Amino acid sequence: MNAGPKTLYEKIWDAHVVERRGDGTCLIYIDRHLVHEVTSPQAFDGLRAKGRRVRRPDLTLAVPDHNVPTTRRVTDNGRREPVSDPRSAEQLAALEANVREFEVPYISDVAAEQGIVHVVGPEQGFTLPGTTLVCGDSHTAAHGALGALAFGIGTSEVEHVLATQTLLLKPSRTMEVRVEGKLPFGVSAKDLILTIIGRIGTAGGNGHVIEYRGSTFREMSIEGRLTVANMSIEAGARSGLFAPDETTFAYLKGRPMAPAGDDWQRMVDWWRTLHSDEGAAFDRSVRFDAADVAPSVTWGTSPEDVVAVTGRVPDPDSFADPAKRNAARKSLEYMGLEAGTAMADVTVEHVFIGSCTNSRIEDLRAAAQVVRARKVDPRIKQALVVPGSGLVKRQAEKEGLDRIFIEAGFQWREPGCSMCLAMNPDKVPAGERCASTSNRNFVGRQGPGARTHLVSPAMAAAAAVTGRLADVRELVSP
Amino acid sequence: MTGVTRVEGRAIPLGLSNVDTDLIIPAAHLKTVSREGLGRHAFEALRAVPGNVFDDPRFEGAPILIAGDNFGCGSSREHAAWALTDMGIQAVVASGFSDIFASNAFKNGIVAVEIPQPGIDRLLAISAEHAISIDVEAMSVVAAGEYFPFTLDPFRRECLLRGLDEIGVTLESEAAIADYEKSAPLLGWKMAKPSAERRLALRFG
Incomplete structure (x- = not known):
């Protein structure tokens, strides 16, 4: 191996090589494996079909997050509130049955520590520097913030990690x-x-x-x-x-x-x-x-469609690449936007503050600072705050942030992935527009026909109190 | 999984770039505990548009899909690969793939063929009238007498050709994995269990 100066990535990679194969492929040890209900049932089925076990349950942590409702989960007499969509309930129940059968550590949907896997991992100290960390979820990249080599994997790879605690990979x-x-x-x-x-x-x-x-x-x-x-x-x-x-x-x-x-x-x-x-x-x-860098918003249906909030919806003809031109035309049609419109004039009907990108305590503080002593604009049909975990929620409540949001007209919800990908009942209706602190503005991401503008928590708060994609700098002063 | 040496037939000339996994299979359809039955929901938003390429009778049952750059970007959902398989797609020819999708495709025996954009443009034109043929062994696409070479990672090619059970192969390295575990810097102490393993008695209704 190269003895000269190494990048951080090379150091972590080298510390995890179990075996090197001839063509550069390496068998890489996985230190930490997060599991959620959507991308794991088929992997556990695969283990069962072949009579395989989970090699290192002690390095694995399962948390349900994608399907969980963000409304109340436990009734007054201590029973679980029914999950309205039977297919969501089936997936949640499958995870619970699998973690029991394979003895995988589990933070259940009704535990105070439950939350989005990418919020829970760092918060619990499960995520550590120098580890290799995987999850059947592309936003696993988040854990790199702590110096973990963390990446999303598919379900076949989830099964591979469960069975062997390794992955066959080529260096990036x-x-x-x-x-x-x-x-x-x-x-x-x-x-x-x-x-x-x-x-x-x-x-x-x-x-x-x-x-x-x-x-x-x-x-x-x-x-x-x-x-x-x-x-x-x-x-x-x-x-x-x-x-x-x-x-x-x-x-x-x-x-x-x-x-x-x-x-x-x-x-x-x-x-x-x-x-x-x-x-x-x-x-x-x-x-x-x-x-x-300025406060930024997306105008299209790809996260690369970014413009400063002071900017305008671009003219598709301004793109040199014909593929990009065509994509921009389609995006604007889907988004219901005219080229040249000032972004700050675009009105929204929904605001979502949450997701593994922006649902941590700092995010809620930044949003609350804008919302404080203001009201959600009457044109807004739905303004949600979905804390990333039960612990974030509790901390925010301790700081009184919940009161600020509720008094302004926001709904204060239970933790989960929620309206980021609309697998639970939190959705944006077709043709309606959402200022969202999530990570993807793909076609149909927040519900079929939903129109998403990606923004920061402070900008989402500004959108909620003005009813449009307002520049947050006009609402708060340094 | 059975090996795949060749994929032949009509190819759906989708042609789009940045086809994301939400477009291939929306999140609403991920609520399944099975790999089957996702094909009818694949490309739902595109198929809702009258006259779309998927409804064109010329491409009925086509085993190949042609797209532009960055195919399969976005989520890690393997449901995207399962949906393609379920709708009968055995190979995707594109000018680029996202890393995670390329891996998921390969694990499901879908041949991900990367060809520079000029080749894609030719294939889009040819596929309107002609079948195309993908040879995994020779790593070439042949269509209407034109020839387009591509490369595959040697390990992935071997797995595709032989239909290997990758977990079975890795489990043969058990001794090396156990040796690694004895010396690994991060495994020298025992991680605490989460304090939240309770209320498991509650049932889903």
């Missing part, structure tokens, strides 16, 4: 995304990652692992880093990495599933070596200046 190429400077007032981690995706495109990171470097990321909180790493997949990269640092260690110390005592010290000593060496070579490098 590496891409450095370097951002320097301080993000301007009103600009969040979400605006930054949207801007990055807008520049490199949704296919730009295919075949690559991104490492986020530079002073902007060093100064960023873990919550902000989770938002950025989470959307690496929207730039095509299966993983996004941050080198672990003092911010990471301070966040993790004392978390229930993190190491403690001597183990903690030993791990921190190792984690301090996990950074790209001076002179390490990346296959590709892109740079941004934080000062150039």
Whole structure:
């Protein structure tokens, strides 16, 4: 193996090679495996069919999140509220039966710690620097915020990890995304990652692992880093990495599933070596200046369709590439938008604050700061706040954020994936428009015919109180 | 899984770039505990439009789909691959694939053929009238006398040709996995169990 300077990715990769095959394929050990109800039933069935067991249940954690209703889950007399969609109920029940049969640690839908897997993992200290972490979910990239090599896998791979605790993989190429400077007032981690995706495109990171470097990321909180790493997949990269640092260690110390005592010290000593060496070579490098980033919104049906909130809906004819021109025309038709419309004039009927991208305590604080002493605009039909986990919800309630949202006219819900992908009853009706803190504005993502504008939590709050994609900087002052 | 050496037949000239997995199979249809029956929901939003390419009788039962760049971007849902298989698709020819979809396709014996965009443009034109043939062994697409070479990862090609059970292959490395576990930096201490394993007695209704 190359003895010269290594990237962070190469260090983690090298520490997990079980076997090298002739063609560069490696058998890679998986330290952590998160399981949810949607992408696992067929994998457990596969194990049963072949008489295989879960090799390391102790390294596995199952949490239901996609199908769970965000309304009350336990009745006053301590029974489970029925799940209205029988197919959702069947999938939730299948997970519960599987974790019992295979003895997999489980945080049930009615536990206080339940939440979206990508919120629960870091919060419980299940996610650790230097680990390989997988889940049958593309937003697993989020865990890279803590310096874990984390990526989404399909159900066949879920079964492979359950059975062998390994995956057969080829090393990825590496891409450095370097951002320097301080993000301007009103600009969040979400605006930054949207801007990055807008520049490199949704296919730009295919075949690559991104490492986020530079002073902007060093100064960023873990919550902000989770938002950025989470959307690496929207730039095509299966993983996004941050080198672990003092911010990471301070966040993790004392978390229930993190190491403690001597183990903690030993791990921190190792984690301090996990950074790209001076002179390490990346296959590709892109740079941004934080000062150039503005509060951002999407206008189309791809996360790369990004424009500053002060901008306008682009004219499809302005794209040089004929495929892009055609795609933009279709997008505008689906979105019901006219080229040249000012983004800040676009009205919305729904607001969703939640998802594995933006449902952590900082996100709720940022949104509440905008909502405080204001009311949801009467044109808004539905404004939801869905905390990422029960612990986030409890913390927010302790800070009184729930009161701010409820008094303004928001609904304060139970944790889950919710309106990000509309697998539970939280949906945007056809032809209606939603300002959403989630990660994908694909056709039909929030419900058939739903129109999604991706925004930051503060911008979603601004949309709720104005009824349009307002520039948050007009509502709050520095 | 049985091996696949060749896929031949008509090809649906979809041609779109950035076909995301929500478009292939919307989340509403992921509420299944089976791999079967997803084909009728595949490309639902596109198929709802009258005159769409999937309804064209020339492509009825076509085993091949042709698309542009970044096919299968978005979610990791293997349901996208299962839906394609269920609608009879055995190969996707595109100018680029998302990493996770390419992996999922391969695990399900779908041949993901990557050909530069000029070749895709030719194939889109040819497929209107002619069948095409994909040879996995020779790594080539032949259509109306024209020839388009492609490459496959050697391991994936071998698995496709022989229909290998990848988990079975990996389990042969059991000794190496056990050895790794003895020395791995992260496995030297025992992780606590989550404190939330309770209220399991509650039943779903």
